[in-house]
Amino acid sequence: MTSYSFKTKQKYLVLLALCNLAIYIAIAQTPQNKNDDVINATYQRSFNEDSIVLLHKEMPKERLLQATATVYTPQLITTPAPSFLQALPGRLSGLYTRQRSGFQDTDNPTGIIDFKIRGQIPIILVDGVPRDFASIDPESIEAITILKDAPATVMYGQRSSKNIILVTTKRPTTQPFQMSVTAQRGIQDFLTRSKPLSAADYAILYNEARNNDGQLPVYSASDILAYQNGSDPLFHPDNDYKKYFLNKNAALDRYNVNIQSGNQIAAFYVALDYQREGGFFxxxxxNSYNTNTGTDRYIVRSNVKVQLNKSLNVGLNIFGRIQNANQPGATTTNVFNAITFTPANAYSIFNPDGSLGGNDNFSNNIYGMLNHSGYYKSTLRDLSSDIEITQKLDAWLKGLWIKGNLSYNNTVDQTVNRSKNFATYRLSIASGAPVYTQIGTNTNQPNTLSVDTRRTYTYSKLSMGYDKTNGRNAWNALLLADHQATTINLQLPATYTNIAANLAYSFDKKYFAEASVSYGGHNRYKPRKRFGLFYAGALGWDLSKEAFLSDAEWITQLKPRISYGLTGNANVGYYVYDQYYNYWGSTAAYYFGATPALARGFSELTLANPNATWEKAHKLNVGLDAIFFKNKLQLTTEYFNDTYFDLMQIRGNSISLLGQSYPQENIGKNRYSGFENSITWNSGNENAGYFITGNISILKSKVLFMDEVLRPYDYLKRTGLPVGQPFGYIAEGFYQSQEEIDNGPIVDGYLPKPGDIKYKDLNNDGYIDQFDETAIGTKKPLLYYGATAGFNYKGFNLSISIQGMANNEIVVSNSYNSTTSSLEYEFQGGTTGQLFEHHLGRWTPANATSATYPRLTLGGNPNNHRASTFWVRKMDYLRIHNVDIGYVLPARLTQKLKLDAVRIFVNGFNLYSFDSQNYLDPESYNSIFPLRRTYNFGINIKI
Structure with missing residues (x-):
């Protein structure tokens, strides 16, 4: 069944490619316009147009006054990463990123990387259409732009507050036939920092923890000696699970072919991309089947443009993708958990008879999880198609046009389950003869297919525009109406409907004004309460065009600008204005008297909120764009102040007496403000050049209102503090003696012992309780930055990019039993979990004054493991994000090979991080999946 399914998917892509190929052949056979000879004569097939030197690009008219930042293809293709989002860190002013996990086999953007613009999680638009996939091959992307202020986003109605990442794919152009072929081979390894203890050290500390808890030790001196000298590997193993079960590296291969050609009648761009990620296990x-992790991704993209007559243009874009991912039946997450949290002395991997070792505490043998648990195979299929028809109406009014867009997107994520259980065996020789006790059972593999997610998007837009220049006056007007319907699984469609208008005016290219308005609605709100009005306006003044600066030829542009607007965000659940009920069925038992009786009926779920409405934001932006020395130096600086109100939150003063869950209501109010600055210097010619560009962003947030419970002390209040400010206790070292405990405050629900964390009694009432919590961690504005530098000289080119963060503090491990913890706590996941190198610094009477960790205990310690300043970690870092080195073969050599150009390159991704952490990664601190570093080699040939 899986084989048939895979072949069907292959046919799906092949059919799509053949259909597109027929279109391209037809276009290629179209007679060339007489001007094509001129085009051929002036067109130079070289890498100059893809040079890493950043030349100034004129900002599109519609963004003359908007706060935006853009990165182009040459910067994207230097990063060997599966998702284009991983190429963005440090490259765009105002974009916050955090690589939160090194997990493979996912296309969920937030599953691998956090990204925010001015404190908000943005929506992703691909060619103007909301889409939620990130696996787009970088070579098919023309540019990625982030839209940050109200004029840039307000026309998106009830999605305008979240800010936008706009991905623009390459469009067909009028040019001779060109083919570009790229082949890459990468090697990935883990940026692992955790340092598990050896079996002997674990046994010593485990005995110590039991002693601290008043229990007898379980490991004798002879046990510990056997762990140290390796004399009894069967009953005293010292396993290095990472060494046994993780490969040092895994392959990352990519192959890309893109073809483009066109004349004044028709043009096309087509790209075929294949990527394979190998497994680390x-x-x-x-087995006759694969139980390792791995991903195969196939992508077909085509963009076709046909000029039917002088005024009518038709564009057709098609995107198809199949992504096949494999993992062991025990699942990748469970295997990583076992590798991370299983002590080195847990069990012998194999018994003498070849069976899998295990015991009551550790019944999941990692070897068995990888080789005897079967496998899962998931398939993600995407198909999207866009058609665009543009009609110029110059015959009626010069500069007038009308455009229609229609888009369809379908995503199906399905999984074939062929997992199975396996047995392990506990070996005992107490009676002299070996006795094997089976733990668990062996089961056969099922063969089931489940559809995990099915998403369908339809999007339509009708727009009309007018562009007019009359002397020193220039007008740009746009009127549009759009509609999107999103269906996820069996839910009713969620629809956005929007009408918007934009008017931009400039006088003498010196004075600029822009106004936008939108009337947008969302069907998840109560009827007759679904639409809202949003607006934005902007003004700008290019001082460089004024007479008093006419002699300053070194100034190309000096344009201050200001904007303000009201935006919206439809943050609402599934028709929350209706009340929902839970049916008891015939299984709920209630006691009436002394005997239970079955009861049937309905109970109310979360209370309805018929007054729910969209969240709103007032956004102010003040910016300056400056260009000096004939475009060599470019500066952009922004100040923003965004106030978000009517935020959906649950009232803090709600009580549980009602017996039901309270709904979210529009009551919250937050403010985000800060500065964003970018600077670029570039200089050079076709033989040599260099550039350096950098950006730095400062983000400050503040809770202006939240419905808090009554708090008797000001230091307990959340209002007025940064959004998401963590709270906890102020740690004052460790208790050093029983006398210190007796003379100190009483800890609620706990009797401290020497070596426990001591906390400050903030209200001086003699008790450590909830009234002694306060804000912990920094309150300073978050600072994030990036820089890219490079040069090219006679065929050689080099670029280096870095990114980093400051004022970044986190409170680690707030959930003791979390399987995605930061490995801070001892015995994670229960009472027998692994220990790590930093636990050697635990408090003991012998090292009381130099201890760096509290005394060890088994299980969660309600005193030591509560959130406090002891667990605050400074996560500032500077990361070498990307390095790319390339060489373009001399033209005399490529001409002999009848090629246009050949570039050989090597690059690296996530190469090194400068930070103060020994065992926590400053970005993936709460994930068991380490980040991946990639070394990559490739060649690009243009024909």
Whole structure:
């Protein structure tokens, strides 16, 4: 069944490619316009147009007054990463990113990287259409732009507050036929920092923890000696699970072919992309199927443009993708958990008879999880098609046009389950003869297919525009109406409907004004309460065009600008204005008297909120764009002050007496403000050049209102503090003696012992309780930055990019039993979990004054493991994000090979991080999946 399914998917892509190929052949056979000879003569097939030197690009008219930042293809293709989002860190002013996990096999953008613009999680638009996939091959992307202020986003109605990442794919152009072929081979490894203890050290500390809890030790001196000298590997193993079960590296291969050509009648761009990620698990070759992780991704993209007559243009864009991912039946997450949290002395991997070792505490043998648990195979299929028809209406009014867009997107994520259980065996020789006790059972593999997610998007837009220049006056007007319907699984469609208008005016290219308005609605709100009005306006003045600066030829542009607007965000659940009920069925038992009786009926779920409405934001932006020295130096600086109100929150003063969950209401109010600055210097010619560009952003947030419970002390209040400010206790070292405990405040629900964390009694009432919590961690504005520098000289080129963060503090491990913890706490996941190198610094009477960790205990310690300043970690870092080195073969050599150009390159991704952490990564601190570093080699050939 899976084989048939895979072949069907292959046919799906092949059919799509053949259909597109027929279109391209037809276009190629179209007679060339007489001007094509001129085009051929002036067109130079070289890498100059893809040079890493950043030349100034004129900002589009519609963004003359808007706060935006853009990165182009040459910067994207230097990063060997599966998702284009991973190429963005440090490159765009105002974009905050955090690589939160090194997990493979996912296309969920937030699953691998956090990204925010001015404190908000943005929506992703691909060619103007909301889409939620991130696996787009970088070579098909023309540019990525982030839209940050009200004029840039307000026309998106009830999605305008969240800010936008706008991905623009390459469009067909009028040019001779060109083919570009790229082949890359990458090697990935883990940026692992955790340092698990050896079996002997674990046994010593485990005994110590039991002693601290008043229990007898379980490991004797002879046990510990056997762990140290390796004399009894069967009953005293010292396993290095990472060494046994993780490969040092995994392959990342990519192959890309794109073809483009066109004349004044028709043009096309087509790209075929294949990417394969190898698995990191060290699996045995004992199955007829693959149990390792791995991903195969196939992408077909085509963009076609046909000029039917002088005034009518038709564009057709098609995107198809199949992504096949494999993992062991035990699942990748569970295997990583076992590798991370299983002590080195847990069990012998194999028993003498070849069976899998295990015991009551550790029944999941990692070798068995990788090789005897079957496998899962998931398939993600995407198909999207866009058609665009543009009609110029110059015959009626010069500069007038009308455009229609229609888009369809379908995503299906399905999984084939062929997992199975396996047995492990506990070996005992107490009676002299070996006795094997089976733990668990062996089961056969099922063969089931489940559809995990099915998403369908339809989007339509009708727009009309007018562009007019009359002397020193220039007008740009746009009127549009759009509609999007999104269906996820069996839910009713969620629809956005929007009418918007924009008017931009400039006088003498010196004075600029822009106004936008939108009337947008969302069907998840109560009827007759679904639409809202949003607006924005902007003014700008290019001082460089004034007479008093006419002699300053070194000034190309000096344009201050200001904007203000009201935006919206439809943050609402599934028809929350209706009340929903839960049916008891015939299984709910209630006691009436002494005997239980079955009861049938309905109970109310979360209370309805018929007054729910969209969240809103007032956004102010003040910016300056400056260009000096004939475009060599470019500066952009922004100040923003965004106030978000009517935020959906649950009232803090709600009480549980009602017996039901309270709904979210429009009551919250937050403010985000800060500065964003970018600077670029570039200089050079076709033989040599260099550039350096940098950006720095400062983000400050503040809770202006939240419905808090009554708090008797000001230091307990959340209002007025940064959004998401963590709270906890102020740690004052460790208790050093029983006398210190007796003379100190009483800890609620706990009897401290020497070596426990001591907390400050903030209200001086003699008790450590909830009234002693306060804001912990920094309150300073978050600072994030990036820089890219490079040069090219006679065929050689080099670029280096860095990114970093400051004033970044977190409170680690707030959930003791979390399987995605930062490995801070001892014995994670229960009472027998692994220990790590930093636990060697635990408090003991012998090292009381130099201890760096509290005394060890088994299980969660309600005193030591509560959130406090002891667990605050400074996560500032500077990361070498990307390095790319390339060489373009001399033209005399490529001409002999009848090629246009050949570039050989090597690059690296996530190469090194400068930070103060020894065992926590400053970005993926709460993930068991380490970040990945990639070294990559490739060649690009243009024909």
């Amino acid at each position: 060290n699996t045995a070759d004992i």
